[in-house]
Amino acid sequence: MALVQIDNVSKIYQTGDVQVKALQDVTISIDEASFVTFVGPSGSGKTTMLNLIGCLDKPTKGKVFVGKKQVDAFNRRQLAAFRGSFLGFIFQAFNLFPVLTAYENVEYPLVMIKNKSISKRKEMVLKVLESVGMLNQKDKFPDQLSGGQKQRVAVARALVTQPKLVLADEPTANLDKKSAVNVIRLMRAMRDELKTTFIFSTHDPGVMEEAEVIHTLEDGKLV
Amino acid sequence: MIRIFKIALRNLMRYKRRTLLTSLLITLGLLMVILFSGLAGSFKEMMIGQITDSNLAQMQIHKRGYVSSIDTSPLNLTINQKSCKKIEKILGENPDIEAYAPRIKFSAMLSNFKETTNIRLNAIDPEKEIKVCPNVSDRMKFGSGKVPDILLKPGEIIIPEKLAAGLKIEIGGSVVLVANNKDGSVNGLNFRVAGIIESILGPQGKEGYMHIKDARSLLRMEKSEVIEIALRIKKFDKLDDVYTDLKSVLAKFKNKKGKPVFEIHTWKKLSPFSNIAKMIDIMTVSMKIIMIAIVLISILNVMMMSVYERVREIGTMSAMGTSPGRIMGLFLAEGLSLGLISTLVGNVIGIAGIYSLNIYKISYTFGRMDNLLLSPTISFSELAWVSATVLLVSVFATLQPAYKASRMEPVDALGHV
Numbered sequence: 001m002a003l004v005q006i007d008n009v010s011k012i013y014q015t016g017d018v019q020v021k022a023l024q025d026v027t028i029s030i031d032e033a034s035f036v037t038f039v040g041p042s043g044s045g046k047t048t049m050l051n052l053i054g055c056l057d058k059p060t061k062g063k064v065f066v067g068k069k070q071v072d073a074f075n076r077r078q079l080a081a082f083r084g085s086f087l088g089f090i091f092q093a094f095n096l097f098p099v100l101t102a103y104e105n106v107e108y109p110l111v112m113i114k115n116k117s118i119s120k121r122k123e124m125v126l127k128v129l130e131s132v133g134m135l136n137q138k139d140k141f142p143d144q145l146s147g148g149q150k151q152r153v154a155v156a157r158a159l160v161t162q163p164k165l166v167l168a169d170e171p172t173a174n175l176d177k178k179s180a181v182n183v184i185r186l187m188r189a190m191r192d193e194l195k196t197t198f199i200f201s202t203h204d205p206g207v208m209e210e211a212e213v214i215h216t217l218e219d220g221k222l223v
Numbered sequence: 224m225i226r227i228f229k230i231a232l233r234n235l236m237r238y239k240r241r242t243l244l245t246s247l248l249i250t251l252g253l254l255m256v257i258l259f260s261g262l263a264g265s266f267k268e269m270m271i272g273q274i275t276d277s278n279l280a281q282m283q284i285h286k287r288g289y290v291s292s293i294d295t296s297p298l299n300l301t302i303n304q305k306s307c308k309k310i311e312k313i314l315g316e317n318p319d320i321e322a323y324a325p326r327i328k329f330s331a332m333l334s335n336f337k338e339t340t341n342i343r344l345n346a347i348d349p350e351k352e353i354k355v356c357p358n359v360s361d362r363m364k365f366g367s368g369k370v371p372d373i374l375l376k377p378g379e380i381i382i383p384e385k386l387a388a389g390l391k392i393e394i395g396g397s398v399v400l401v402a403n404n405k406d407g408s409v410n411g412l413n414f415r416v417a418g419i420i421e422s423i424l425g426p427q428g429k430e431g432y433m434h435i436k437d438a439r440s441l442l443r444m445e446k447s448e449v450i451e452i453a454l455r456i457k458k459f460d461k462l463d464d465v466y467t468d469l470k471s472v473l474a475k476f477k478n479k480k481g482k483p484v485f486e487i488h489t490w491k492k493l494s495p496f497s498n499i500a501k502m503i504d505i506m507t508v509s510m511k512i513i514m515i516a517i518v519l520i521s522i523l524n525v526m527m528m529s530v531y532e533r534v535r536e537i538g539t540m541s542a543m544g545t546s547p548g549r550i551m552g553l554f555l556a557e558g559l560s561l562g563l564i565s566t567l568v569g570n571v572i573g574i575a576g577i578y579s580l581n582i583y584k585i586s587y588t589f590g591r592m593d594n595l596l597l598s599p600t601i602s603f604s605e606l607a608w609v610s611a612t613v614l615l616v617s618v619f620a621t622l623q624p625a626y627k628a629s630r631m632e633p634v635d636a637l638g639h640v
Contacts, residue, residue: 056542056634077546084544091637095539099233111226113544157543 002029003165003197004053009062011048011220022048023059024220030199030213032164035191037211038201044217046201047169053199054087054167055079067164084113088158090168090187090200094150096142102153103129103138109161124160131193132156132186148179152186159190166190168200172207184210231556234529235564245525246565249613252517253569254576256609259510261577261599262585263503269595271500275490277358280324280453281462283493284310284473287486289450290493296330296343298405304447306476306484313472314454319465321457322354325449327438328430331402333382335390342386342400345430346438349374355455363432365418366394374432379417381432387419394418400433404442412441462489511609515616518562522620526558530624537628538636547629554625555618562617566610577601 011023023045030036030053038046051057052064055071064072067086074082083089096105106125110116116124129135132152142150151171158166168187172180184200184207191198200211208214216223235242275281286300302310307325314323327346332339352359353374360370363381375381380400382392392398394416401411420432439448456465466489476484491497530537540550577599584596 051634054542056637080541080544080546082544083542084546087544089539089542091539093535095535095637097230097536097539099230099237109543112540112549113546 003032003034003067004028004030004199005063005065006049006052007063007065009052009059009064011045011052011057012060021220023052025062026220026222027062028215028222030197032197033191033195034197035188035212036197036199036215037208037213038199038215038217039203039208040217041203043219045220046203046217048220049217050167050169050199050201053165054089055083084109084161086164088161088163088166088196090151090154090158090166090171092170092173094142094147094154094174096150096153096157098142101139101141102134102145102149102156105142105153106156106160109157114161125156128156128160129153131159131190146179147175148182151175151179151183155183155186155190159194159196162194163196165197165199168198170202171200172202172204177206180204180207181210188212227553227556228560230553231560234533234557235561238529241525241528242561245521246561246568248521249518249562249565249617250569250572252514253566253609253613254573256507256510256514257569257573257601257606258576258580258599260507260605260609261573261601262580262597263507264601264605265597265599267500267503269597270496271490273358273361273595274494274496275455276356277361278356279490279493280355281456281459282454282466282469282487282489284452284454284469284485284487285450287483290486290488293328296328298329298403298442298450301327301405301444301448301450302452302485304445307447307449307452309476310452310473310485313469314452317465317469319456319458319461319468320454322351322455324348324351324355324453325435325447326352326451326453327435327442327444327448328450329402329438329442331400331441333386333390333431334399334401335392335396336399338390339401340386340390342382343430344380344400344433344438346433346435347375348435352453355453359432362421363418364394364420371417375417375434377434377436378413378415379434380414381418381420382416383431384419384421386431387416392416400441402441404444408443410441410443412437511612514609515612518565518613518616519620522558522561522617523623525561526554526621526624529557530554530628533628534631534636534639537631538633538639541631541633542637551625551629554628555621558617558621558625559614562614566613569613570606570610573601573606 006026006028009023009026010021013020013022038049040046052059053066055066055074058072063070071079071082097108100108103125106129107121110121110124126135129138132155134149134152134156137145137149145153172183175183187198188210190196202208286302289297289300314320325348330341330343333342360374365371380398396416398414398416399411400414401409403409414433456462466487470487473485473487474483478484537550580599584598586594586596588595
């Protein structure tokens with residue numbers, strides 16, 4: 001079985017009397033250690049797809065399997081535990097904690113979710129910061145870093161727990177072209193090094209070129 | 224845990240002005256309680272001390288029914304020599320009793336040979352009385368200007384100041400006391416006015432003083448017969464325990480009808496100041512309630528704001544797999560840290576305030592007693608109680624916002640604008 005299996009999934013949002021069909025009968029499978037992107041215009045369902053795979057949302061219809069587990073059947077607590085152990089997230093707006101340094105941001109999941117010892121944490125954080133080229137910036141707070149540097153820290157934070165799957169929703173949307181390509185290349189290098197599956201969304205053609213597998217969404221359907 | 228508090232403190236410092244204002248408000252509330260408790264408690268203790276140590280004594284034993292008919296100064300409700308010995312034995316064996324003194328209370332007619340008026344008298348054994356009421360002479364004015372070595376000698380009387388002024392009696396003058404004994408026969412004796420005593424709060428606060436031997440002679444009472452036995456205990460904070468203990472022992476003495484022969488009362492039953500003391504206690508509790516409200520409202524407000532402003536951050540935490548309990552813990556730590564900082568600052572300023580008030584003492588006048596100095600104190604247990612209350616209320620006020628944060632759906636929180 002693939003790492004991610006989406007079976008006949010639909011997601012409908014109800015806003016008052018209006019129904020928005022974000023995804024319609026989508027079936028897709030994503031293999032382990034692949035570097036996949038979802039592309040499509042705004043409102044095509046990219047974020048919804050990532051939210052479903054990322055166990056942040058549940059489908060209206062269909063089944064979602066991640067790591068051979070049917071995650072749409074999980075309760076709130078199980079979902080949180082699964083996300084913490086299996087997934088990593090990279091956000092469009094970086095979402096670094098402003099009160100923590102780059103080091104502490106990367107360390108956060110190891111403290112709050114994994115409960116690793118101090119020595120183990122230090123080893124893991126320094127290693128991943130070095131991998132993303134941010135070791136020399138580790139004591140800076142997010143507001144002291146550039147957009148590209150912030151996203152590198154975010155990548156490090158997503159990878160520090162050694163997840164099987166990293167999801168990134170428009171990870172380059174807030175970056176200039178050069179930084180965007182650098183971040184995507186960094187993600188791919190990490191995939192090569194750690195065999196982590198990366199799924200990200202984008203509508204930037206420059207970034208699309210870096211992906212190995214491209215899925216296009218339009219009006220909630222795969223095309 | 225340390226990391227959680229470190230993050231909590233940094234989050235508090237993100238909004239320095241808001242945190243500072245909230246902390247200041249809580250600190251002021253705490254300071255208000257510490258200073259008020261210190262001052263009010265000091266005033267209360269001083270007044271209780273004045274009343275019990277200068278006139279009333281901490282406890283009194285009477286023949287049953289005496290206190291309810293105290294206004295008529297009944298002479299038929301005396302404790303006879305035999306009963307006196309039994310009570311003295313009980314008191315002597317009780318390790319908590321520091322001293323006791325016999326008293327005879329009665330009403331008489333006081334004459335300056337021109338005019339006559341009523342007087343209520345407290346006949347005492349001066350040596351024993353001074354052990355029970357060590358400040359009894361504080362309200363007295365003597366001819367020499369100094370307190371004599373023996374407060375009262377037989378043949379001497381100390382009369383209330385208003386009576387002395389009304390009858391134009393001066394220290395060193397002679398007066399006649401005429402009194403009825405319990406059988407109704409009248410007797411009179413001459414006395415030298417040894418001193419004048421000021422009035423004090425309460426029904427026994429306008430009495431003159433004379434030697435107990437003279438009272439027995441005037442009233443033709445048998446040897447050792449008394450109206451009242453005044454008590455002083457070693458530790459005032461054990462008053463209620465000693466009272467309960469003595470009450471149960473005295474209750475074993477029963478008359479032929481099977482009813483208790485004696486009654487025992489603490490100062491609380493005997494002085495109207497106990498009501499003022501209760502009012503002070505109520506005011507102190509009110510202050511504490513106000514402080515709790517300040518802490519509750521300010522922390523609830525600041526934590527609600529904090530959750531509202533950090534919805535995306537909460538969504539990020541949740542998306543990364545932080546458990547709802549951990550998210551709740553983070554916000555609870557923030558509320559607790561705010562309460563803890565305010566409590567520490569409030570305690571430091573409060574203790575410094577109490578210390579300052581003890582250096583620059585507040586003086587006040589109570590009756591003839593001028594320049595009474597308030598020495599505010601606050602016990603460690605009181606400080607600990609107030610501090611623990613602030614911390615508990617801080618956590619309680621944070622519960623709702625923290626719970627709200629922990630229940631946020633990550634997908635909604637991440638999409639919050």
